[in-house]
Amino acid sequence: MGPEREDSEGSVILISDDETDTEATLGNSVVLIESSENSDLEQKKSEEIVDEESELVVTFCKQGMVMPHARHDCMTHPFERTESETCIPVKQNSDMCGQCYCYVCDKLASECQYWMTSASCHCNAHNKSRFWKDQRNFTLTGVLVIFNLEPTEIDTDLRHGGELLFKFLRELSIQYNNYLSGEIVLSLQDCVCPSKQTPGQCSVCSQFQNEVIYRYSDVFNLVSSFINKAEKEKPKSAAVMLLGVAREIALHKDPAQSWQNLGPSESLKLAVPFLMSSLNIPSWDHRLLTTVLRGQNVTGEQKKNGKKEFLWEVLTVIKARTEKMETMGQYKELVRYLRAVKCNEGIGLRDLRDKIPFYLCKSGDFTSAAYSLLLPFNNLACCTACRLTPLQFESYLKMFxxxxxxxxxxxxxxxxxxxNIGSPVKCCTLIKQVLRVLYSNQSLYRNSRCWSALITILVSSPILEQNGLLTTLTLREPPPFFRQMVCDVSFGILEELRLKVNVSLPSDVFYGSLNLEACFLLTIQAVLQMLLTDLPWLTSFLEIMLAFGKNFWALKLFLEGLLSQMPVLHDVVSMIARDLSYQKNTLLKLWQTLGPDYVGELLCLFLSFRNSQLQSVGIYLSHVVIENLNQCPWAKSLDVFRLKAFRRPHLETANYLQLNKFVSILENL
Known part of the structure; x- marks a missing residue:
């Protein structure tokens, strides 16, 4: 026998001290004994039960905790299932324990007011009956049942809209009933004839004595107020409210036997069409909406009885439909809807349409998404590209x-x-569209993050990791004649792209085996042009320089392009020096990843120029290494011999001395 262990409840558990083969003996080493916590007699009895084979006694003196459960799952009281019995409780179905819940109300059974009520009898409800499932859905969804929503689809916004709609419908019912009662204009007791004839005999009053006026104005005002309130709610809540209003007033009838033209708000036949036009909420199966979603109608217009009909909806409904189709993953249908629907709130609709390229990407049509960034929706609105943020621009690049x-x-x-949900955008198409986006959006054009993102994309593998990270590549260096050929045609291409002309790239340059390298060279020329005109607007240059990765041939070509513009080169070098002061951690983290070979190549690249300003960038980089040797354990692996080769006369004296100091430190590591 093993030692005894007593828990906090006073229960005794005996554990075997034989640990040699626990799994093998577990099946016959445990005896479970149910007993009441308050029964000493039962406890003593349970302690006497011994399994002679294993010589082990296990005593549990504590009852298991009963968790909340539906009545039909109760283990204490038996339950009899029936399909739809609502008259009387079946057998013992009305019995309950303290944790029994009503399946219909989702409340404790003791709190259910219909537990044994005739014609309801919720005690008989269970989850195997279609009838009781429908009752439960109706109870939980409330007024939302009219929208055929599943309980799992109902979130906080929908429930809130349903609560406001339910309260409104009660008020509306009172006002509508008052409207149906009408208003008696003239009774027999109100005879105003000069002759004061016997009531009923007056020829003037008799023609009015039975006329009743029906004034719809109170209903109209209540509905109008509720519509205004709905427009201030969240899209889902507003949609529920507005759809509920439309459904209700569509059923209103004019009880007058003859036409009573009392005005646009007091005559139902005038007021209801006006309210419905302001709501303008066609159902999902509406013919015009259906044809738009299926792609059979791209304009959202159709002729009905010789008149044009438009798909025109209020913004809250458009937002609600958008959210619904997003949730359902119906991106193609959503794009068709947003392109066709019309709304009087142009800015709000424009903001929704700005996500059309994103929805196209989600549907796998990346090429159409790239083109749609630059498509204006009408003659008055500019394109989506004009409003892109740097983060959105970078995300689109990665998606394309x-x-x-x-x-x-x-x-x-x-x-x-x-x-890999669709085919990526071809390189030549991508570079044309992306450069046009940059030329269309000045804030993107002047943002170094956008240019570094474009360079990074072109030197990365098109195979993305699950977490969204890119893998950088080293592109082959094109021959000199090819580089010159791209440089010769770049100026004309960039000017045409800037003017938003439909540009055709030369096929012999951009559609051959070096098409990626050609696009990369075109991008370098575009960055050089940007520096000549918008350098003062840049906040950083280091990230553009680092975006080249291990493509040192391209970085060298880029820096050589700055040598012909000395004032620009001076400002670029000054910006790099400033960046190295504020972005050391970013640089050190990158170096830790890329290793000493990359750092050595970068240093040698700048030291190889005969321009003293570019040499000084290499010296700045060496200072970062010296000042952070504790974070640069790889520094001792730098190619000291190669660095020594640059201690030649072409180095400026100050740079020469600094390089000597750096090499000496490396040799002593």
Whole structure:
């Protein structure tokens, strides 16, 4: 026998001290004994039960805790299932324990007011009956049942809209009933005839004595107020409220036997069409909406009885439909809808349409998404590209290049990506569209992050990792004649792209075996042009320089392009020196990843120029290494012999001395 262990409840548990083969003996080494905590007699009895084979006694003196459960799952009281018995409790179905819940109300059974009520009898409800499931859905969804929503689809916003709608419908019912009662204009007791004839005999009054006026104004005012209130709510709540209003007033009838034209708000036949036009909420199966979603109608217009009909909806409804189709993953239908629908709130609709390229990407049509960034929706509105943020620009680049999309519904939801859902955009198409976007949006054009993102994409693998990270590549260096050929045609191409002309890239340059390198060289020329005109607007240059990765031939070509513009080169070097002061951690983290070979190549690249300013950048980089040797354990692996080779006369004296100091430190590591 093993030692005894007593828990906090006073229960005794005996554990075997034979640990040689626990799994083998577990099946017959445990005896479970149910007993009451308050029964000493039962406890003593349970302690006497011994399994002679294993010589082990296990005593549990504590009852198991009963968790909340539906009545039909109660282990204490038996339950008899029937399909739809609502008259009386079946057998013992009305019995309950303290944790029994009503299946219909989702409340404790003791709190259910219909537990044994005739014609309801919730005590008989269970989850195997279609009838009781419908009753439960109706109870939980309330007024939302009219929208045929599943309980799992009802979130906080929908429930809030349903509560406001339910309260409104009660008020509306009172006002509508008052309207149906009408208003008697003239009774027999109100005879105003001069002759004061016997009531009923007056020829003037008799023609009015039975006329009743029906004034719809109170209903109209109540509905109008509720519509205004709905427009201030969140999209889902507002949609529920507005759809509920439309459904209700569509059923209103005019009880007058003859036409009573009392005015636009007091005559139902005038007021209801006006309210419905302001609501303008066609159902999902409405013919015009259906044809738009299926792609059979791209304009959202149709002729009905010789008149034009438009798909025109209020913004809250458009937002609600957008959210619904997002949730359902119906991106193609959503694009068709947003392109066709019209709204009197142009800015709000424009903001929704700005996500059309994103929805196209989510549907796998990346090429159409790239073109749609620059498509204006009408003659008065500019294109989506004009309003892109740097983060959105960077996300689109990654989507176009890899054929992958963020798993979430926002550009910020980029921690996880869905890979390879469509064909990536071809390199030549990508570079044309991206440069046109940069030329269309001045804030992007002047943002170094956007240019570094473009360079990074072109030197990365189109195969994206699950977490959205790119893998950088080293492109082959094109021959000199090819580089010169691209440089010769670049100026004309960039000018045409800046003017938003439909540009055709020379096929012999951009559609051959070096098409990627050609696009990369064109991008370098575009960055050089940007520096000549917008350098003062840049806040950083270091990230552009680091974006080249291990493509040192391209970085050298880029820096050589600055040598012909000495004032620009001076400002660039000054900006790099400033960046190295404020972004050391970024640089050190990158170096830790890329290793000493990369750092050595970068130093040698700048030291190889005969220009003293570019040499000084190499010296700045060496200072970062010296000042942070504790974070640069790889420094001792730098190629000291190669660095010594640059201690030649072409180095400026100050740079020569600094390099000597750096080499000496490396040799002593």
């Amino acid at each position: 290049w890899t054929g992958s999309v963020p798993a979430g519904m926002d550009f910020h939801d980029s921690d996880e990506w869905i890979l």
